[in-house]
Amino acid sequence: MDYDKYAHEPFAVTVDLAVLTVAEGALYALLVERGQEPYAGRWALPGGFVHPDESAETAARRELAEETGLSDVSGLHLEQLRTYSEPGRDPRMRVVSVAFAALLPDPPEPHGGSDAAEARWVPYDKAGPLAFDHDRILADAHERVGAKLEYTCLATAFCPPEFTLGELQQVYETVWGATLDRPNFRRKVLATPGFVEAVPGAARLTGGRGKPAALYRAGPAAALHPPLLRPSPEGRPA
Amino acid sequence: MDYDKYAHEPFAVTVDLAVLTVAEGALYALLVERGQEPYAGRWALPGGFVHPDESAETAARRELAEETGLSDVSGLHLEQLRTYSEPGRDPRMRVVSVAFAALLPDPPEPHGGSDAAEARWVPYDKAGPLAFDHDRILADAHERVGAKLEYTCLATAFCPPEFTLGELQQVYETVWGATLDRPNFRRKVLATPGFVEAVPGAARLTGGRGKPAALYRAGPAAALHPPLLRPSPEGRPA
DNA sequence: GCAAAAGTGTTGACTATACACCCATGC
DNA sequence: GCATGGGTGTATAGTCAACACTTTTGC
Numbered sequence: 093m094d095y096d097k098y099a100h101e102p103f104a105v106t107v108d109l110a111v112l113t114v115a116e117g118a119l120y121a122l123l124v125e126r127g128q129e130p131y132a133g134r135w136a137l138p139g140g141f142v143h144p145d146e147s148a149e150t151a152a153r154r155e156l157a158e159e160t161g162l163s164d165v166s167g168l169h170l171e172q173l174r175t176y177s178e179p180g181r182d183p184r185m186r187v188v189s190v191a192f193a194a195l196l197p198d199p200p201e202p203h204g205g206s207d208a209a210e211a212r213w214v215p216y217d218k219a220g221p222l223a224f225d226h227d228r229i230l231a232d233a234h235e236r237v238g239a240k241l242e243y244t245c246l247a248t249a250f251c252p253p254e255f256t257l258g259e260l261q262q263v264y265e266t267v268w269g270a271t272l273d274r275p276n277f278r279r280k281v282l283a284t285p286g287f288v289e290a291v292p293g294a295a296r297l298t299g300g301r302g303k304p305a306a307l308y309r310a311g312p313a314a315a316l317h318p319p320l321l322r323p324s325p326e327g328r329p330a
Numbered sequence: 331m332d333y334d335k336y337a338h339e340p341f342a343v344t345v346d347l348a349v350l351t352v353a354e355g356a357l358y359a360l361l362v363e364r365g366q367e368p369y370a371g372r373w374a375l376p377g378g379f380v381h382p383d384e385s386a387e388t389a390a391r392r393e394l395a396e397e398t399g400l401s402d403v404s405g406l407h408l409e410q411l412r413t414y415s416e417p418g419r420d421p422r423m424r425v426v427s428v429a430f431a432a433l434l435p436d437p438p439e440p441h442g443g444s445d446a447a448e449a450r451w452v453p454y455d456k457a458g459p460l461a462f463d464h465d466r467i468l469a470d471a472h473e474r475v476g477a478k479l480e481y482t483c484l485a486t487a488f489c490p491p492e493f494t495l496g497e498l499q500q501v502y503e504t505v506w507g508a509t510l511d512r513p514n515f516r517r518k519v520l521a522t523p524g525f526v527e528a529v530p531g532a533a534r535l536t537g538g539r540g541k542p543a544a545l546y547r548a549g550p551a552a553a554l555h556p557p558l559l560r561p562s563p564e565g566r567p568a
Numbered sequence: 569g570c571a572a573a574a575g576t577g578t579t580g581a582c583t584a585t586a587c588a589c590c591c592a593t594g595c
Numbered sequence: 596g597c598a599t600g601g602g603t604g605t606a607t608a609g610t611c612a613a614c615a616c617t618t619t620t621g622c
Binding site: 256257258274275278279295297298299300301302303304305306 | 598599600601603604
């Protein structure tokens with residue numbers, strides 16, 4: 093272990109962000125269009141270099157603010173996924189990228205971001221072949237979020253400060269691509285202490301018609317015991 | 331995004347390994363004693379630089395082979411934990427470390443490793459204050475492994491090729507620090523298709539006395555549906 | 569025989585699932 | 596009224612935790 097700073101081929105350290113949101117019953121990812129080679133014209137995950145005085149988490153939150161144009165991203169859920177370090181993943185040089193998943197409620201109109209690239213919300217299934225290994229990162233983010241919905245209270249991160257149980261259920265259904273039984277979902281959520289808290293007296297019409305739904309806020313709980321398991325695609329033994 | 335290789339303060343990229351094993355009903359971690367400052371004389375997790383032509387996974391497996399002295403580490407479970415990138419985590423320079431958890435069956439006598447530092451198996455609870463942020467990494471590894479035992483077949487990675495259900499149960503009990511009901515544990519494991527496969531006719535005496543136990547091999551399954559939840563420390567609602 | 573460890577059986581409590589049903593609102 | 600979405604009740608099947616019991620070995 094020698095520590096001459098310049099003895100080794102330098103590594104660039106970047107962050108890549110899989111920013112996800114749920115709108116109108118569909119899952120969207122925030123993508124930027126690349127202006128230059130390699131992969132010019134292809135879509136990619138937003139991201140950038142980690143500055144010398146930043147942790148990867150700090151860099152990720154800075155990039156998130158730049159790309160979404162939101163002034164306050166401190167309340168948003170940001171989670172480290174894993175680090176992608178295959179030697180050939182960027183043809184220009186050795187780039188090690190720490191990937192993050194970020195979850196937003198109502199998606200803002202994306203600004204161009206600092207690097208003036210066009211940013212856009214793209215439906216998850218239509219996020220064609222992305223640049224670099226970003227297809228894999230995006231898929232890993234989806235899988236991770238889907239799994240965490242089962243045993244954490246993460247779903248509220250996709251919801252505005254006040255939301256209905258129907259909206260919360262829609263988050264689960266959209267991320268999992270499955271339909272859930274409304275009465276049972278309701279009971280599960282309300283039976284978990286600290287998952288959601290009722291907003292007294294408040295109600296909101298959702299689809300224009302129908303009974304106004306009661307409003308809830310995210311509660312203090314983080315874990316979900318017992319878990320809310322996603323239904324098996326086919327007949328699972330359980 | 332500019333790509334001049336030497337424009338930025340260089341980042342060193344390293345891997346740190348939390349190598350865990352279960353022996354005699356206790357959890358052990360593989361540690362190395364540091365010879366030089368900083369943290370001279372303190373214990374630390376094994377690790378080292380990622381070479382220019384390596385991915386972090388490749389580097390981790392190489393370090394694992396060096397530190398354990400095992401000639402074949404290809405079958406061992408190695409899992410990326412997360413990346414630690416706080417600017418001040420190494421006082422000498424900017425070091426970004428990709429941490430891994432590795433799981434071993436019967437622990438080999440550790441060799442000195444490539445860097446001639448003394449390596450030793452230390453009981454998990456007695457792994458005093460470690461160098462750098464390695465306490466945190468080790469704790470994160472423990473937490474991750476404990477969680478993965480619940481919903482994956484990971485426990486077999488702690489077991490030799492052929493093992494008894496009692497030994498498998500001991501893995502769970504040791505990592506979780508809890509006692510499990512033997513009949514129920516047995517049923518759970520055998521009811522999960524592909525978790526373990528019976529070795530026909532084989533049996534082994536375990537504690538010198540008692541009925542010889544049937545032997546099993548790890549099965550092809552990776553996930554555990556339904557999960558084997560660890561008991562709550564105190565009275566959990568469930 | 570006795571202790572120790574493996575393996576089997578049973579029971580009662582709890583949970584989940586799949587429904588049927590009622591309520592409030594807009595048109 | 597009727598369609599739409601929110602909210603409640605319930606019966607059944609399934610699962611789990613606890614514990615009693617049997618089997619096979621060493622001493």
